[in-house]
Structures are given as structure tokens and as C-alpha cells.
Amino acid sequence: MNKRHYIRNSSQDLRLFRWFSAKQCALPTPKMTENGLGHREKVLNMNTMNPNVKRVEYAVRGPIVQRAVQIEKELKEGVKKPFSEVIKANIGDAHAMGQKPITFFRQVVALCAYPDLLEDNKFPDDAKNRARRILQSCGGGSLGAYSASTGIEVIRQDVARYIEKRDGGIPSNPDNIYLSTGASDAIVTMLKLLTSGEGKTRSGVMISIPQYPLYSAALAELAAVQISYYLDEDKCWGLDVSELRRAVEAAREHCKPRALCIINPGNPTGQVQSRQCIEDVIRFAAEERLFLMADEVYQDNVYAEGCQFHSFKKVLFEMGPEYSNTVELASFHSTSKCYMGECGFRGGYMEVINMDPQVKLQLTKLVSVRLCPPIPGQVLLDLVVNPPRPDEPSYATFIKERTANLEILAEKAKLTEQIFNTVSGIRCNPVQGAMYTFPRLTLPEKAIAAAKEKGQAPDMFYCMKLLEETGICLVPGSGFGQRDGTHHFRMTILPATEKLKIVLENIRAFHKRFTEEFS
């Protein structure tokens, strides 16, 4: 029985199979159309498709998640399962996990969307003032007009002021702020600018392993060279500059290293970088003339005592003009994480430092082709950077909601680490920040062999089995990258505490069963 035949036999496997990258999926394309006319090949088929697209992989919404959606449908149709609901712990989607939106934010969005509400006395004055101010800076006073491609001017100003305040007064220029469609949009745009050259001069981009797979996906799509540097799991996923040096030296043989991406707090690894470490990284980037990309979307998600978020920009400026006038830096933020978790609005911004003025114009030109980031997302971002002030009527509620969200997250981070570390065969670093735990799994040899037989990564095999048996949807560590021979999964800590406890218990029980089954 050939491989193709086998796949055709199982629609479920087929669907999953299609997700794998080209190297795993080098199959002949059938010269048959769906309806069986059979005489012509499609214009767009797996052989003619953009090969860079084929190489793209994005595990966070990969085959496991596809299967989870399918199982959800089966449950709705009454199919019997050993569980009653699918719990999607694959993605940092706070509202989907039941977190409530910040009232003030949504009031302002509603006021902007439907300005008749400005006459409604149920809305507080501070919300109305914010809405009026934003609408005044929209074309025709409407959310429905395009904004400038870099974003609404007053919002860019608010963002700059927010950054200044965050960084203890280090100046921020609104001209350096570009609003974006979520942070992903800006990250991809920056990588696009940085990609050039052919062969040995092709741009190389350093990314952490484990990484958030947006990076590897964007690099694959751009056909840039991925340079992996490994975080040190034994030191709480710490970043070691000697490892950066090793990676860059090795890469120089076959590409031109030009950018260094850092995710702090870490995704999927949850570590919070120390100030010293950031300084070392900046010094390294300066020496190697690397463009620094700092993904700081989890900057408000720091839980561990003794840990503190330090922005790359602040550290850069504290290192003196030798650095602050030269090192090129882009840092990214988003409305999707932190205490507000407004993923669906696709709001975000980046700040660029020391960017060549001509390149900046090219950047503006490039983003103008897509016209502008969604305005409701820009509005939400404005509220994040300009929340109610102590003298305003919405302040008390706002602080209460924000504190509650962050406190619960901190509690869940601790709970997750504690429970996992009681399971033999699971080892979990402290979740210092962000929204995920990335524990290491010890898998029996037999399970690894069984996975191999199925053509799956061992942790994919594990997660798939977990999903089928418990309804819990996680992402295998192989989707983020990990040291050879190690296995992990990523799980969000976002489910409500009660539910999270059940999830953790179920994983513990599953892990025990799994280990026994394959021993």
C-alpha cells in the first residue's frame, strides 16, 4: 500500500497531513479535478504553488487545532467522547477563556462606533471625552474613514507619551511610532524590510529556540535564513550571550546575519529577561551590527517575585549615547495580551529607533499599500496607553478590573508550575511572565517509536492522544523548536482557575496512563 493510498483512506489524517511542510509532504499531485473531469491540471496546485508558502508552518493553529475544531463539531452532533467539551489551551486568547473585557475600553469603542451614545447619560464622562477626542482626529469624525497609514496622529502621540512614562522619561518621538494590525503585522513588515541578498549574502535572522512560530513562518515565507540560538532550559530558559556568539559564527558561513529577535517576556517559555542580560544582548548586537527586534507584547505580564520587565529601549538609552545613537531597534506591543487580552481587535504598534530616515520613508510607503490598520484596534490601543487617570470617574473600576485580571494570572502561573512539577516525567520551569507554560516531557522509548511509525514528532503524537482522550488542546513543543531529543508542549495558563485545575489534573492522569501504556 503506498503512502498516498493510505492517506486517501482517512479523511481525518488527510486533513492533518496537509498541514505538514513540503519536506514532509512531497507527494505527486493528482491530475484530476474534484468532479472527476480529469483532463486538466489546476493552475494552482501543490507543485505550482509558491514554494515559500509551502515551507511555512504555524503550529499554534496547526493540525492539533484543526482536529480540536473537528472534535467540537462531532460533540455537537452527538458523537460520544470520554469528555464533554474541548478546552483550547493552545493559544493566548484570554476572552475565549472567559476573561471579561475592561469596561471602560469597551464603552469608548461603543461610543466611537455609534456616536449617538454620546447623548446617553449611562456612559461616564471620561469615556465620552476619550471617544470625542478620538473621533475628532478621524476623517469626517468617523471610525469608518481610513487613517494615515502609520495610524491616527493623536494615538501615535499618546503611544509616545506612554512609552516615555514607562521608561522613566526617556524621550519617545511620535514619528517613530507605527500602529499595526496586531504585533504580528509589524514584525512581518520589519522582517520584510530586512530581507535581501542571495546565497551567502542572504539575510540571516537570529531567533530563539524555542520561539513563537510567527518568526519561523515569516522567515520561511520571505526565504530568509533562520539562525537558531538556544535558550537554556536548565537556567530557567535564560539567554546566554556565548550561545548567541556561537550561533552567529556558525551562520556566517552560509548567510549574512542582519537581525536579532528577542521575545521578552518569553513566548512560549515564560522567562523574564534580567537587565544585565538585556545589556549583554544590546552590546552583542552593537558589536555584530545586528538590527534588534524586541517583541515585548507581554510586558505587563510579569508574575514572579524578583522579576521585572525592562524595555530594550530603556536599557539601550541607559547604556549611553554610544549605544543609544547607533543600535537600530524596533520594539513591538499589542492590545492582545497583558490585562486586556483584546486579540480580536488586532491593535498594536511598533517603535523604531535609529532607523535610517530614507528607510523610514520606504517603511511608510510599504505600509501605505495596505491603507491603514483597523481603526477600532487603533482606538483600543489608545485606551491601553491612555487609561483612566486617578481623577477620572472610571478610574476605580478600571484599576479593580486590571488588578484582578493580573492577580488571577499570577496565581494561575504559580498553580500550573506547582502541579506540573509533582508529575513524574514532567518538569516545568517557573512561569515568570507571559501566558504559557512550556514543560519538558520524558516520553518512553516505545512511545517515541510509535510516533515515528506514524510519521509524527513524539510530542505531536502525545498531544494528539491527549486531545482524543481528554479534549484538551495543546501545542507540541516541536512546533516552537526545541533541542534535539527533548519533548515539550505549550499550554496557556488562561483557563479560569477552576477549569485550569481540572485541566492540570487531567493532564497529570493522562501522562501517567500514557507512560504506563508505552512502558
Place this chain on the structure above:
Amino acid sequence: MGGTGRRVCFARQVGFPICRDDITWRTSSCLVQSIRFKTQGPVEQYGLKRYSTAEATVVTRENIKMREKTLTMETLNPQVKAVEYAVRGPIVLKAGEIERGLQQGQKHPFTEVIKANIGDAHAMGQKPITFLRQVVALCSFPELLESPSFPEDAKVRAGRILQGCGGQSLGSYSASQGVDCIRRDIAAYIKQRDKGVPADWDNVYLTTGASDGIVSILKMLVSGQGLSRCGVMIPIPQYPLYSAAIAEMDAVQINYYLDEDHCWALDINELHRAYLAAKEHCHPRVICIINPGNPTGQVQSKKCIEEVLHFAFEENLFVMADEVYQDNVYSTDCQFHSFKKVLYEMGPEYFNTVELASFHSTSKGYSGECGFRGGYMEVLNLDPEVKAQLVKLLSVRLCPPVSGQAAMDVIVNPPLPHEPSYPQFHESTILGALAEKARMTEHILNAVPGIKCNPVQGAMYAFPSIFIPPRAVEEALGMPPDMLYCLRLLEDTGICIVPGSGFGQREGTHHFRMTILPSMEKLKVLLEKLRDFHIKFLKKYSSLEELER
């Protein structure tokens, strides 16, 4: 005579602020040099190489005594450099600059800048559809579902959308293809629009505006090297998103020219010509059609669509139908026909084979909700494995903005006759007013000597041809003459329009694109100012004999 010197001199003449400070100087010259016209011949002809990249870099190095940056014009992705987007290009940037100047009290011969460069209805004063905004407000702040001041039908719509959202919040990610129930609504809408032609919601993908869908499909299609590099057929004049995306992906742009003398009609012979010529140096794989036309405003006849589809079938081309102006048809003798419906009517041999993607958006039509960045695409006959790859590709960006998806839902699922919001929704006079403005624009422009304007049958723009006297062409010195024209117009009158060269045009012809969106009163004033300017411009650059001819 040094060409460079004269060009800088020109920059001064046309009013780029070359002396104010270094940065603006570099800004301006960089803008000028980035204007490049594939449709009009080789790059060197317009002095790209001489004109400025190198020069400006020297300035940078002199002024800032520091090490070389990592990301410079030399190391920048060359495909990004090649991208151009005139709709927000140098004229528009200059308009922004003048606007700021006015606010700071600078003197100009006008009191406000009128931006007729972009189809941005709300910015031009069009009011949003009440029902749409009520639904979005309800979704954003669900406590309003208890408010008596919102109609029941709006609440029902909002409740249904929220049911489809994770945790019943607009703040959660949706599936990468969009919210399920909205995809179903779109499929139902398409089926109804196409008089029963089946539409499968599994073929519907929500997008971040139509642009996002167009770029995604092009990205899937671009492959090959050298002679096998993917060629994409686009109309000239075109909406510059296409040329920009093709440049960014380093695909081959294949121009087919619309026939200005026949109301910008698409001639099938011209498609054949363009296709055969391109086959020599690339692999033509896609044909893009914009119907109703942008910037040209024509509405394609059913017969013409049939011919295009037959051509695509014969030559094995993927069809991309940009139908974002489908509700904007004004001429009484024109009607919008969707590519999909026509394909269906051509019989199963076509309907089951031709690969088609069609695009729609919240930004145009009667709603004009550009800022929400809502849109969708429907794909037909896409290879199932490729479809999975498309979903994978879209999933990297997580999902289109959910509020834009909600707006899209309202557009495809408006109030029904028995619902409370129906009367107010139905009363909307937006499309009627647009039709009137389309006619008025055509009439006034055609009364001006040296301007010829085809009927604005649909979409939101007039794209008249303008006569530019040889002396003005000479003065433009390699800059496209219609760019000079538009700059002068901006400086004299505050009217911001886009030169035809930004869309592509037959060599030796000159055009501009302007929207018909300003309010009737403002549009009248705008057209009169434009007329006066044009006559003045002709007088300045023509001898009397030329004028009388």
C-alpha cells in the same frame, strides 16, 4: 548640463521644500526618485539611478558622523524599494504637509485641502449606516443589549455574532478564515445575489479589507524562476495595489490595456496580445479584473465577462475578480454581473474547472466603512490541498479584525422588510446621490477644453484624460507630466488628486483620478476650481494657436 542639477531645480519649482532642512530635503528627493513607471518604459529613462539614492546617502554620511546602519537604502529589500503606491504617494504626502501648514497659519491661495485622492466616503462627510453602527456598538459593549434605545433587529444581529465569538467577545481571536456564522451569512448573500448559484461557506474567507485577500491569493500563486516566473495580467490603468504586490513578490507584471475610446472596455484581442507577448519571458498564470473598474469606472458587460472567462479557461489562467464596487453601478444601461454567476451560466465544463477568487469589502458600496478593514473572498475550484495551505498561511496572522467581520456581516445581512430598522435603512439615499455626482462630474469635466472624461458607469472615480501642452511636458523634465499637473493643482487650489501615471496609462497620454465622493456642493466647487485651473494651466503653457486647435 547636469541632469541631476536640473532635476533638483525642478523639485524647487514644483514646491518640494528642499531648503527647510536636510531631512525634508532627503524626504522629497527620495519621494521623487521612487516614482517609477513600469508601464512607461525602462527605469533609467526616468533617472532613478542618477536621481537620488546615491546622492542622498552622501548627505546622510556627511551629516551624521556615525557608523553605517544595518538597514540602509543599499541593504533594504530591493523588492520593497520597487513597490509604489500612488494613491498615498508623493502628492498625498505633500497635501498632508500643506494641511499642517494651513493649521499653523501658513498662507495659501485656499483655506482647505480637499482630498479627492482616495475612495474614503466617511472622510468626505458620508454618514455611516445607523443599523451597522448600532450592531457594532452592541457587539463592542454588550450591556447595551439591555438598552431600550436600540432596535430589536440590531440586538438580534449582535447577539448572533457574539454567539459566534469565543467567550462571546469581539476580543477573542476568530478562526483564521473568519467567524463561522458570518461565513455562512456571506455564502447565503452570494447565493441570493447570483440568483441561486450555489455558494459553499467553506469557500468563503474573511479578510482584512479586500487588499489582504488579493495579496494572499497572489502570494500563493507566485513561483518559478526566469522564464517560468509567474506572470500576472493586470489592466492598465489599474489600481496600484496590484502593481505594488507584484513588485513586492517579484512576479512579472503583464499589462493589458483598457480601451479608452470605448469607455475603457476590455478587448479580448488585447488580452491575447498581452498574453502572447508575455509568454516569451514568463509563465502567465493569473488574470486580474477590476469590475466595476478602478480607476476607470467602467462596468463590464456580461458578454465581455464571458469572453474573459473563456480566455482564462483556454489559456489555463487563475482568475482574480476584484468586485469591491459591485454595488456602485450608476448608469441605467449598465448592470453588475458577478464573474461567478457568469461562469455558472457558461455550463459545468467551465464552472467546475476555472479557478476563481472574487473579492469584496466593507469599504465601498453604500456603507463606505473603510476604517473597519472588513472584507471577504470566495474561492472556486481551488485544489483542496492548496486550500489547506491557504488556511495555514492565513493562520499565521491569526485572524482578520473581528469588528470588521461584524461590519461585513451586517452588509451581507441587512434589515429585512419586516424588521423595525428596515424603513430607515431603506431610505438611505447614498447610492442615488453617488449616481448624480457621477453624472455631474462627467458633464462638467467634458465641458472643459482639453479634458475628456468617459462616463462614470460605476465605482467611485473619474479618470479623465487631460491635454498637457508640450512646453509643460518639457518643464516636467522626466517627471511624469501629469504629476507636475497635479502638484500645481494642489498648490493653486488645495485639491489633491492622483496623477494617471500612478495607475498606468498608454504612453503619451495623461490622466488623473479623482473621487466623486465629496458632497454635491463641495464637488461642484471642486470641479469648477479644477476647470479654472486647467484653463489657466493651458494658457500658461500653450501658444494661442494650440489652444484654438
